[in-house]
Amino acid sequence: MRSHNSLAILTFVLMLAALYAIFIYAPTERTMGPIGEVQRIFYFHVSANWTTFLATFFVFLYSILFLMKGTREMDIRAAAAAELGTVFGAAGLISGTIWAKPVWGIWWTWDARLTSFFLLWLILIGYLMLRRVVDSPGQRAKLSAVFGILAAVDVPIVYMANRWWRTQHPAPVIAGGSGSGLDGQMALTLSITLVAFTVLYFYLWRMRCELERTGDTVEALQRQLQTQGLEVR
Amino acid sequence: MRYLFAAYTIIWVVLFAYVFSISRRQHKFHEEIARLEQLLENRRRP
Secondary structure, eight states: OOOHHHHHHHHHHHHHHHHHHHIIOOOOSTTEEEEEGGGGGGHHHHHHHHHHHHHHHHHHHHHHHHHOOHHHHHHHHHHHHHHHHHHHHHHHHHHHHHHHHHHSSOOOOOOOOHHHHHHHHHHHHHHHHHHHHHOOOHHHHHHHHHHHHHTTTHHHHHHHHHHOOSSSSOOSSSOOOTOOOHHHHHHHHHHHHHHHHHHHHHHHHHHHHHHHHHHHHHHHHHHHOOOOOOOOO | HHHHHHHHHHHHHHHHHHHHHHHHHHHHHHHHHHHHHHHHHHHHOO
């Protein structure tokens, strides 16, 4: 509980620092002219998308660990990560469309980067839906572990999409080869925001895992009462 | 400027709604645990 509170405080402080850096410290983008302020969406947009990748990585990792060890804890961690992936994925998609409208003049286009990211988001939703429709806990955990491993295949495709194909989405500004890169203050702002989102992810992940464990306690008590012939509903 | 405001507002709403949903579900589970433990306790009493 104490470490959970420390993580909450750290998340709060880092988010405040990120907001300060985004709205006060970071310079306004100059090449975009009168809509340069819109570029500030970039910091939360990239961070939300990064956190979606991180969540998918943990779905992948804990799905493998589940298949190796077969423990409920691995299944809990994978499921919690998938739910967080959909939440941060939604934040990334929404912020992306709001950025696109003033810059491209359209809310959405089916280019390789946007489509592959949207697909990743749908796969994570599919993972959560799968967990709802399979009744047997053992079978649910196994099937979702296999699905979770396959889901991760899309992450490198999303990452490489605007490197492999010409897309409406901007070319990568980080590790994008010659001509890419960020202004120093913008890079620092992005780094702070990425750290803030990563810590927020771990804070929410712990909360979500705890929720799943509490759900298990409820189910265990229900089973105990049922074995004693009591109606629990 | 309105796009910037809209983007940040929606992201915060999504995140707060999610935190609220986790807290609400956790609260419901704790209530259910208390109810089930009470049922078990009643069962144990002679």
